[in-house]
Amino acid sequence: MNSTTTQPPAHKDGGVAVSYVLVPFLLITIAGIATVLIDRLRHQLLPVYTYDPAEELHEVEQELLWREEDTRIVQGWARSYQQQQPLLS
Missing domain, CATH: 1.20.5 (Single alpha-helices involved in coiled-coils or other helix-helix interfaces)
Known part of the structure; x- marks a missing residue:
């Protein structure tokens, strides 16, 4: 190069x-x-x-009922457990 x-x-x-x-x-x-x-x-x-407002109200009512039932079950379980086993003897 x-x-x-x-x-x-x-x-x-x-x-x-x-x-x-x-x-x-x-x-x-x-x-x-x-x-x-x-x-x-x-x-x-x-x-x-098609939008139907009555259908939506029915669904909201069902959701509210399901939530109330769920809390009742939890509260009922907690009460029965406390009655059978007292914390302080």
């Missing part, structure tokens, strides 16, 4: 700059497509579901 020859300049990688543009563009595009598809699906399914 001759000492008078010069080395070619280092080639900068342009892929990094392209990725700074392409990645956000692709993410925004995918998010937009997903939003449109979900919105379209929601509009297709909306007529299938």
Whole structure:
């Protein structure tokens, strides 16, 4: 190799700059497509579901009854245990 020859300049990688543009563009595009598809699906399914306030009231009453029954069972168990085994003798 001759000492008078010069080395070619280092080639900068342009892929990094392209990725700074392409990645956000692709993410925004995918998010937009997903939003449109979900919105379209929601509009297709909306007529299938009908809102009935009476149905919701019935469900709330059932949940309240289930909660009361659960607490009664726990309280009943605690009372019977305390009656059989006094803590201080």
